[in-house]
Amino acid sequence: MKQKITLRGQEVYELAKGENPYQSPATLLTVGSDDPLSLDKFRLISGEPPGFTNLCGLDRLTQTLCRSYRAFTFKYKNAPYIVIASKHGNPCGFAVDWEKPEIAIDKAMFGNPKAIWGGEVITNFKITDSLADSLLKSSKRQKMLKSANWMLDIIAAPGFSAQAVKLLGSRSRRKLFVNPTLNNSIVDPAPWTYRFTRGSFIRQLPQNYVLDLTKTEFVSNKSKLNPSQIDSLIIAWATAFNSNHGGNEVAFASNRALISCGGGPSTIEAAQLALFKAKSQKHSTKNSVFGADAFFPFTDVPEFLVKAGVIAGSVPSGGQAFGDVKSYFMKKNISMFYLDEKYRGFCYH
Numbered sequence: 001m002k003q004k005i006t007l008r009g010q011e012v013y014e015l016a017k018g019e020n021p022y023q024s025p026a027t028l029l030t031v032g033s034d035d036p037l038s039l040d041k042f043r044l045i046s047g048e049p050p051g052f053t054n055l056c057g058l059d060r061l062t063q064t065l066c067r068s069y070r071a072f073t074f075k076y077k078n079a080p081y082i083v084i085a086s087k088h089g090n091p092c093g094f095a096v097d098w099e100k101p102e103i104a105i106d107k108a109m110f111g112n113p114k115a116i117w118g119g120e121v122i123t124n125f126k127i128t129d130s131l132a133d134s135l136l137k138s139s140k141r142q143k144m145l146k147s148a149n150w151m152l153d154i155i156a157a158p159g160f161s162a163q164a165v166k167l168l169g170s171r172s173r174r175k176l177f178v179n180p181t182l183n184n185s186i187v188d189p190a191p192w193t194y195r196f197t198r199g200s201f202i203r204q205l206p207q208n209y210v211l212d213l214t215k216t217e218f219v220s221n222k223s224k225l226n227p228s229q230i231d232s233l234i235i236a237w238a239t240a241f242n243s244n245h246g247g248n249e250v251a252f253a254s255n256r257a258l259i260s261c262g263g264g265p266s267t268i269e270a271a272q273l274a275l276f277k278a279k280s281q282k283h284s285t286k287n288s289v290f291g292a293d294a295f296f297p298f299t300d301v302p303e304f305l306v307k308a309g310v311i312a313g314s315v316p317s318g319g320q321a322f323g324d325v326k327s328y329f330m331k332k333n334i335s336m337f338y339l340d341e342k343y344r345g346f347c348y349h
Contacts, residue, residue, distance in 0.1 A: 005203070007031070007194065012040045016051040026052050035189055036181040037062055042156065046169030046176040053088065054120075054154055054175060060089030060242065060348070061122040061156065062182075067210050068238035069124060069185040072096075074212040075230065079124065080256075083108035087119040089348075090243045094235050094258035101125050105134045107257040109150065112281055113141055120154040124183050127157045132164035158183040195349075209343050211237045211314065219326065220335035225312055229289055231256045233337070236291030237314050241345030247294070249345070250274045250301070252310070254288040267292075268300050275308050285309045293345025295319040299328045306332045317341040 009029030018026040030040040039055055050058070064084055072079040081101040085093035085108045093111025097103040101123070109116060121135060135155060142148035155168060156177040168176055187208045195202040211234065225233070236253040243249045245263025250271045252259035260283065262273030278285050286309035295318035296302060302325055305313065312334060318341035319325070329336045 007201075013049065015055070016049045019052040019056075023052070028055060033190065037066065037179060037186065037188075041181075042177040042179045044175055045160065045178050046165055047174050048172050050154070050175050057086060057089040057120045058122070058154055058156055058177065061086055061120055062185075063188065063207075064091060064094075064238055064242040065122050065124060065182065066185040066187050067208075067242065068094075068234060070187055070210040071212070071234045071238065072231075074210065074214060075234070080104070080231070082124045083121065084123075085109055085111060085116045085119060085121050087115050089120075090245065091239045091258060091261065092116055092119070094239055094253075096231055096235065096256050101131060102134055104256075105131060106138075107255075109134075109138065110140070111258050112260070112277070113145060114281075117151050118153050120156070121152055122156045122182070124158065124185060126159040126161070126183075127155065127164045127168070128161050129163040129167075132161070132167045136167060156182065207347055209241075209345075211241075211337075211339070213337060216314070217317075217338040218335070219330060219338065220312075221330065221333050222335055225289075225335055228256055229312055233289045233291065233312060233314055236289055238291075240291040240293040242347060243293075244348040245270070245273070247346065249293045250305075251291045252278055252283075252285050252288045252308075253291070254283075254285070259283045259285060259288055267294065267296060268304060271301050271304050271308075275304075287311050289313055292316070293347075295322065295341065295344070296325050297321060299324050302328045302332075302334075306334060310334060312336065314339060316344050 012028040012030050015026040018024045069079045080096040080098040081104045082096050083104040092115040093108035095104045095107030137148040154175050158180045188206045190206050192203050193206045232253040236251040239251040239261050240249040243261050248267040248270045249263040251261035260274045260277035262270045264270045290310050290313040292315040295316045297319045314337040316339045
């Protein structure tokens with residue numbers, strides 16, 4: 001006899017609007033999970049009620065933060081200050097620093113200062129008085145884009161100082177969310193995830209793979225990567241594995257910050273788009289690292305990445321040309337982490 005599954009939810013609050021205005025009313029419901037990072041556990045302390053896209057963006061940002069946080073703890077038994085800036089849940093800025101959170105904020109916000117306008121930011125540390133000002137405006141942005149204000153729609157953090165709430169809450173459309181567990185982020189503990197389809201839904205195991213560099217195949221002519229390169233590689237991996245730009249995402253990172261990410265049905269076009277985005281923001285990919293969420297079916301992408309200036313990367317194993325891909329990277333002295341072929345990073349289909 002086939003199993004019967006019933007999903008039940010309890011209303012938490014009504015949203016400002018649906019994914020598009022005509023899709024209202026829309027409602028957040030809880031299934032009563034013990035997960036401390038489920039959306040109903042985020043407390044809105046300032047701003048108007050969120051809309052559908054706000055909460056979807058927050059949920060995706062939380063996923064990206066949790067997986068990158070755990071990847072850092074696998075490697076170091078600790079995690080740095082993490083800042084992720086996104087639009088519609090896709091990171092356009094992502095940076096870390098082990099000593100100063102303001103450095104991570106600055107690098108993340110200037111990953112793509114145009115794209116982050118009206119976007120979302122999440123951190124694993126409390127927003128203090130001085131940090132709040134960095135998330136409100138920037139003199140550097142004023143010089144670059146003739147506008148100092150970041151105009152963020154969502155900021156989520158483990159906590160905010162009273163002055164930070166007053167400063168950032170001065171704009172009613174900016175939602176400030178608090179969740180203390182963000183400073184010790186855990187991956188989704190749900191036994192199953194569900195995707196609603198027309199007249200039905202699909203059930204599968206959760207997307208909870210975390211890159212563990214201590215247990216991943218490493219092929220290199222060099223002894224090892226330096227800490228900054230390792231941190232950048234985790235950023236590139238987490239971005240590629242938590243973005244959906246059409247599939248086959250490729251991300252560049254350097255100096256503990258995201259440079260760009262591209263995606264699409266064609267892997268080579270995804271890499272080309274990532275490079276285009278980098279150049280559009282005047283970011284150099286020379287001596288950068290990359291992360292890809294699917295295997296390379298040919299050597300065209302490796303050849304393109306080498307020409308772009310990468311020195312290391314991570315990619316799932318697999319494909320008929322895998323041997324050629326490995327040989328090419330080795331020939332060009334590119335240090336590579338090869339994930340088990342079952343660990344691809346497709347998401348949000």
